[in-house]
Amino acid sequence: MSFIGDKIRALRIKAGLTQQQLAEKLGGISASTVGMYEQGRRTPDMAMIIRLGELFGVSTDSLLGVREESCETTEILAELKDRVTNSEVLTLNGAVMNAESREKLLKAIEFISNVVLEG
Numbered sequence: 001m002s003f004i005g006d007k008i009r010a011l012r013i014k015a016g017l018t019q020q021q022l023a024e025k026l027g028g029i030s031a032s033t034v035g036m037y038e039q040g041r042r043t044p045d046m047a048m049i050i051r052l053g054e055l056f057g058v059s060t061d062s063l064l065g066v067r068e069e070s071c072e073t074t075e076i077l078a079e080l081k082d083r084v085t086n087s088e089v090l091t092l093n094g095a096v097m098n099a100e101s102r103e104k105l106l107k108a109i110e111f112i113s114n115v116v117l118e119g
Contacts, residue, residue, distance in 0.1 A: 002040030003065040009038040011056040
């Protein structure tokens, strides 16, 4: 089986649909095509991946196995960077951080952000 096939099957079952019902909702494909997607014997094209995402209310990234947590992590790191940059007083372990410590923290956040984006 393939990741996308496993995901389609899980979403179909969660929605309470048979392969035939899913095929009908997608239009233009047969139940056997849905079965082949689920078994990893056939891969849906991009248009079908988009339709599946819309039907199940999930992102195409989720269907393709792109780690969603990397998007959330990127947002958290951006917020952290903004707070470090814009806070008048910033403390670490109860001590006020000086400009040099803030700069080191910003560099560390930037490094982590690059790892997340590349990873």
